[in-house]
Amino acid sequence: MFAPLRYPAFRLLTAGRVITQLGDSVATIALAFAVLDLTGSVVSLGLVVGLRSFMSVLSLLFGGVVADRLPRHLVLVGSSAVSALSQGALAFLVITGSATVPVVAVLAAINGVAVAFSWPASAAITPQTAPAKSWQQANALVRLGVSSSKIVGASAGGLLVAVVGPGWGLALDALTFALAGLCFLLIRVPRAAPATERTSMVRELAEGWREFVSRRWVWVVVVGFMFLNAAVVGVLQVLGPAVADATIGRSAWGLVLAAQTAGMAVGAVIAMRLRVRRLLFVGCACMLLDVVLPLTLAISPQTWTLVIMAFLAGVGLEQFGVAWETSMQQHIPADRLARVYSYDAIGSFLAVPIGEIAIGPAAHAFGVTETLFAAAGVIALATLFMLGSRSVRGLRNTSPALSAG
Numbered sequence: 399m400f401a402p403l404r405y406p407a408f409r410l411l412t413a414g415r416v417i418t419q420l421g422d423s424v425a426t427i428a429l430a431f432a433v434l435d436l437t438g439s440v441v442s443l444g445l446v447v448g449l450r451s452f453m454s455v456l457s458l459l460f461g462g463v464v465a466d467r468l469p470r471h472l473v474l475v476g477s478s479a480v481s482a483l484s485q486g487a488l489a490f491l492v493i494t495g496s497a498t499v500p501v502v503a504v505l506a507a508i509n510g511v512a513v514a515f516s517w518p519a520s521a522a523i524t525p526q527t528a529p530a531k532s533w534q535q536a537n538a539l540v541r542l543g544v545s546s547s548k549i550v551g552a553s554a555g556g557l558l559v560a561v562v563g564p565g566w567g568l569a570l571d572a573l574t575f576a577l578a579g580l581c582f583l584l585i586r587v588p589r590a591a592p593a594t595e596r597t598s599m600v601r602e603l604a605e606g607w608r609e610f611v612s613r614r615w616v617w618v619v620v621v622g623f624m625f626l627n628a629a630v631v632g633v634l635q636v637l638g639p640a641v642a643d644a645t646i647g648r649s650a651w652g653l654v655l656a657a658q659t660a661g662m663a664v665g666a667v668i669a670m671r672l673r674v675r676r677l678l679f680v681g682c683a684c685m686l687l688d689v690v691l692p693l694t695l696a697i698s699p700q701t702w703t704l705v706i707m708a709f710l711a712g713v714g715l716e717q718f719g720v721a722w723e724t725s726m727q728q729h730i731p732a733d734r735l736a737r738v739y740s741y742d743a744i745g746s747f748l749a750v751p752i753g754e755i756a757i758g759p760a761a762h763a764f765g766v767t768e769t770l771f772a773a774a775g776v777i778a779l780a781t782l783f784m785l786g787s788r789s790v791r792g793l794r795n796t797s798p799a800l801s802a803g
Contacts, residue, residue, distance in 0.1 A: 401528075401532050401535060402527070402528040402532045402535055402536040402539055403539065405527055405528050406586075407526070407527040407585050407586060407587045408524075408527035408528050408536060408539075410581045410582070410584050410585045411471075411520070411523060411524065411527050411540070411581075411582070411585060412539065412540050412543050413543075413578075413581045414474065414478075414578040414579075414581035414582045414585075415520060415540055415543065415544055415578070416543040416544060416546070416547045417547070417574045417577050417578040417581065418478070418574055418575060418578040419544045419547040419548055419551065420547040420548075420550060420551045420574055421485075421551065421570055421571035421572070421573065421574030421575060422551070422571060422574075423547065423548045423550075423551025423555055423655070423659070424551045424554060424555035424558060424567040424570050424571055425485065425555075425567060425568055425570075425571035426555070426635070426655075427555035427556055427559055427564075427567065427639075427648075427651070427652055427655070428555060428558070428559055428564035428565070428566075428567030428568050428571070429446070429447070429502075429506065429564070429568065430443060430447070430635065430639045431559050431564045431639065431648060432492050432497065432502065432564035432565070432568070433446050433499065433502060434639065434640075434643065435564065436497065436498070436499055436502070437499060439758075440636055440637070440640045440758040440761065441758040441759060441762075442499055443635075443636055443639070443640075443758070444632075444635075444636045444754045444755045444756070444757060444758040444759075445499075445503065445755055446499065446502055446503045446506055447506070447635045447636065447754045448750075448751040448752070448754035448755035449503050449506065449507050449510075449751070450503075450506040450507055450509065450510035451510060451631070451747060451750045451751040451754060452507075452510075452751035453507040453508075453510040453511050453514070454510040454511065454513050454514040454517075454747065455514070455743075455744055455747050455748055455750070455751065456511075456514075457510075457511045457514035457515065458514045458517070458518070458740045458743045458744045458747075459603060459737075459740050459741070459744060460514075460515075460599075461473075461514045461515035461516075461517065461518050461519070461736075461740055462518040462606060462736045462737040462738075462739060462740025462741070463599050463602050463603060463606075463736075463737060463740075464515060464519075465515070465518045465519035465522055465523075465736035465737075465740075466522070466602065466606075466733060466734065466735075466736045466737050467602075470519040470520075470522060470523040470526070470587075470736070471519075471523060471582050471583070471585035471586075471587065472582075472583075473515055473516070473519040474516055474519050474520060474523070474578075474579075474582040474585075475579050475582045475583050476515070477512045477513070477515045477516035477519070478512075478516070478575045478576070478578050478579030478582060479575075479576075479579055480508065480509075480511075480512040481509050481512040481513070481516075481572075481575040482572050482573075482575035482576040482579065483572075484505050484506075484508040484509045484512065485505075485509060485568055485569075485571045485572035485575060486569065486572035487505055488502065488505040488506070488509075488568050489565050489566070489568035489569035489571075489572055490565075490569075491505075491565075492563075492564055492565035492568060493563070493565035493566065493569070494565075514743075517739070517743055518736040518737070518739040518740045518743065519736060521723060521726075521735075521736070521739045522732075522735040522736035522739055523585075523587065524536055524537065524540060524723070524727070525727045525732065525735075526587040526588065526732075527585070527587055530797075531797065533724055533727050533728070533797070534669070534670070534672075534677075534720065534724045534795075534797055535670050537669075537719075537720050537723045537724050537727075538666045538667075538669040538670040538720045539666070539670070541662065541666045541669075541716055541719055541720060542663055542666035542667060542670075544662075545659045545660075545662035545663040545665075545666055545712070545716065546659075546663050548655070548656070548658075548659030548662065549656045549659045549660050549663065550656075553652055553653060553656040554652075555567055555652050555655075556648055556649040556650070556651055556652015556653065556655070556656075557649050557652060558570070559648055559649075559652075560647075560648045560649045602737065603737070605734065605737070606734055606737025606738055606740065606741060607741060609730060609731070609734045609737070609738050610737075610738050610741040610742070613729065613730075613789075614787065614789035615678065615725075615787065615789040615790050615793050616726075616730075616738070616742065617745070618783075618784060618787040618789060618790055619678070619682065619722065619784055619790060620741070620742050620745035620746050621745065621783070622682075622780045622781065622783050622784040623745070623746040623780070624745055624746060624747075624748050624749045624780075625749060625776050625779070625780040626685065626688070626776070626777050626780035626781065627746055627747055627749070627750050627753075628749035628750050628752060628753030628754075628776070629692070629753060629773040629774075629776040629777050629780075630688060630773075630777060631750050631753055631754060632750075632753035632754050632756070632757035632773060633691065633692045633695065633757070633770065633773050634655075634691075635754055636754055636757050636758055637695070637757055637758075637761060637766060637769065637770060637773075638651065638654075638695065639651060640758075640761075640766075641695055641699055641766065642654070642699075645699045645700075646699060646700065646701045646704070650701045653701065653705060654701070654704045654705055654708045655708070657704075657705040657706070657708040657709045657712070658691070658708035658709065658711055658712040658715075659712055660709055660712065661708065661709035661710060661711060661712025661713040661714075661715075661716070662712040662713070662715055662716040662719075663712075663716075664709075664712075664713055664716075665684075665712060665713040665714070665715065665716025665717050665720075666716050666720065668713070668716075668717065669716060669717055669720035669721070670720075672717075672720075674795065675794055675795050676791065676792070676793065676794070676795070677721045677724060677725060677793075677795040678721050678722065678725045678790055678793045678795075679785070679790055679791045679792075679793070680717065680721060681717045681718035681719070681720070681721025681722060682718060682721075682781065682784045682785055682790055683781075683785060684713070684714035684715075684717035684718055685714055685715070685718050685777070685780075685781045685784075686714065686778065686781050687710050687711050687713060687714030687715075688711045688714055688715060688777050688781075689774045689777050689778050689781075690707040690710055690711055691704070691707050691708055691711045692770045692771070692773045692774040692777070693707075693770070693771070693774045694707040695770050696766075696767045696770035696771055696774075724795070724797070725793060725795075726738065726739065726742070728795070728796045728797070729793075729796070757769060757773070760772075
């Protein structure tokens with residue numbers, strides 16, 4: 399189960415991603431309450447996080463091409479450096495009381511661009527750090543480490559923001575990016591050999607697009623997550639903190655986010671041991687568990703109920719995450735994997751800025767409870783859309799370990 403940890407490159411990659419996620423979990427809470435402290439407006443919060451997401455989506459294609467052209471660990475180093483500087487500047491402004499919403503939005507957008515370059519690189523480098531027979535376990539271990547750091551980060555983030563203010567949470571995020579960059583710098587892996595001679599960026603983007611659209615199961619899942627992610631992120635990033643401020647409090651909201659990531663940690667352990675031939679189908683079906691959190695926020699916004707439902711949502715999310723990453727690595731050529739990951743991320747997150755920006759005005763127009771019910775409905779329908787595709791239901795898990803069993 400822990401065999402991938404024998405490989406130094408995998409250990410360094412996992413350490414870097416875990417450290418990064420620790421800071422990001424704190425920063426997610428810190429950024430939300432920094433904006434709420436400045437404006438008291440859920441609409442302003444939606445605009446800030448929406449701009450960050452929009453810039454990430456806008457930059458993802460180029461991030462995928464760069465990650466297929468250059469050593470992927472160096473792409474991660476550069477991304478970490480930019481993120482450390484942008485989050486450090488934002489922390490300084492918030493701590494000194496010099497922050498304004500436009501400046502916060504610009505710095506958050508810069509951080510979003512940096513993340514856009516790191517995401518395809520970190521996903522595509524994972525199969526370079528461990529043998530093929532261990533990919534499912536490697537993906538689960540990375541996600542287990544990331545989920546565990548989210549538990550600590552979300553719990554500490556709520557407490558840190560409540561006690562000393564959001565600026566220090568952002569400062570911690572800057573420090574973790576710097577430490578993660580050092581881990582990535584030490585990674586040594588064989589570079590993925592290109593299948594053809596490199597041409598222009600436009601041709602490489604077109605090549606990645608052909609890989610993306612030629613597999614029905616890929617674009618069906620991406621279209622489903624376009625709507626699903628918009629609803630989930632809108633709830634977690636915008637309405638969730640606003641409802642928490644009016645009901646359970648900021649530190650308790652940190653516990654809710656920690657419970658979700660605790661569920662993800664448990665889900666990763668389950669995924670490491672899971673031996674099924676239709677892995678992607680099982681992962682997509684588990685996304686129905688994500689319906690429970692917005693429903694609970696609408697019906698019973700109490701700490702204990704939210705903690706339980708967030709835990710269940712986390713278990714479901716992690717089953718899908720491991721299944722998706724393993725399926726992509728098994729069925730897509732390694733030298734094009736980062737570009738396909740980029741198209742995946744663009745499609746999956748395309749509507750996230752719209753969801754983040756629109757969910758605040760929707761709550762004002764129709765009511766918070768009604769908007770939460772609508773978000774739950776979107777999650778359910780998107781999941782059923784994915785499960786309705788024969789290509790998703792029939793995709794085979796080609797793991798050598800499964801064949802041996």
